[in-house]
Amino acid sequence: MTRRILPYRIPSEDVLTAQKWLLVTEDGEVTMPEALPDWDYQMDLHLRRTVSVDLDRARVQSGLPTDAALMLAAVWTATGSNLSGPAQHVRLVEGGTRKVELDIRLKGADLGGLLLLDTALVLAERRSDARPSSPRRAGSVLWSDRESLRLQGDAPQFPMAVIDFARTSFPDEAAWHLQISGGLESATMGSLLLLVNERNTVTATAFENAGKPRPVDRIVLSAVYADAARIMMEHALGNGDFAEDADFPDGSLGATMLSLFDQLFPGQSITDIRLRQRQSPALFASDLQAAVKIFEVS
Known part of the structure; x- marks a missing residue:
């Protein structure tokens, strides 16, 4: 020591x-x-x-x-x-x-x-x-x-809140909404917020059981994480400052996005993935499903 x-x-x-x-x-x-x-x-x-x-x-x-x-x-x-x-x-x-x-x-x-x-x-x-x-x-x-x-695992990590979507501008029947605010230099904790609709009991219960999930909870969480990863990547790729040589502060939204990108698309360039997302959004979505291994639950 x-x-x-x-x-x-x-x-x-x-x-x-x-x-x-x-x-x-x-x-x-x-x-x-x-x-x-x-x-x-x-x-x-x-x-x-x-x-x-x-x-x-x-x-x-x-x-x-x-x-x-x-x-x-x-x-x-x-x-x-x-x-x-x-x-x-x-x-x-x-x-x-x-x-x-x-x-x-x-x-x-x-x-x-x-x-x-x-x-x-x-x-x-x-x-x-x-x-x-x-x-x-x-x-x-x-x-x-x-x-x-x-504490940072392979899945996207972000703070969350369970609320009644009927009291918001979100559709009453939506299950969740990932809210992203601030620039890439902003702190991740203050920029990401996952909102879960308490009226959707399947999703709300899955997050309540996140520490010890049942098989059905794992499937729901897998779907949420896959959707969140897609939204985060689309948000990042739409920002011209998002690049391999960018020097984002530790704990910032940009650093989190770069880390997630490297996990999802190892060995691939941001330029290539950005071009694929713009030219073929459907193919990009399928690529991302494969990257997050959606529904591969143990």
Whole structure:
């Protein structure tokens, strides 16, 4: 592990023993994987981790008095949504070895892309009596680590909402509508919104069951994702700035579109696919159905 050089003393790595993050599911706990390819924005995450801290050694090696209050904190960051926030913090004022159970729940609507989980042991309060070589500011980091979970699977990922289409300008009997706004430089999370008509119970139920779909739910979700991929590609190909050499910011709509294009049409140029879409829209639609493997459900 790379060790940062800080302007104050910090304890050795072995004063903490941090277990791996565990993903809590309906079927039990599993070690958090590197990626969740079936994740979507309807899927909340429940994560747990146990951390043991030798508080006496942590204070002594940092040059802190025995009554210095410490804190173990967990913070999350999602690159897909550009959101972050505190997950949990536990104040540590006692001595000896303390075992801390971190137990966090994150809303799927706030996530996307790469989920970063930072755990840190910090000084809880400012110490005006600290030695020159010791940490003194509240929040001074004594130890930290980071683990990540990739949430972006092969299917298009976007936030969604279930609404009554009768109260909108959309046709009452339509099942869904993918709304795209903003330019290619805009953040994906603020540019894409999948609206599902609550009156279409088959589709609404499929998304409710997205975490553990039935065979019929998989078929519906496959149709929605195929249609969404078509709409996204048509939107991208209709923009002249959409090109292989375009440098879109991470987390932007353009970067998302380029990533999706590479998944659907590997080894093919945007110019060729744009020409095919313009000259033969029906053939393009069939090509895209084949690319997303529509209705190939397990």
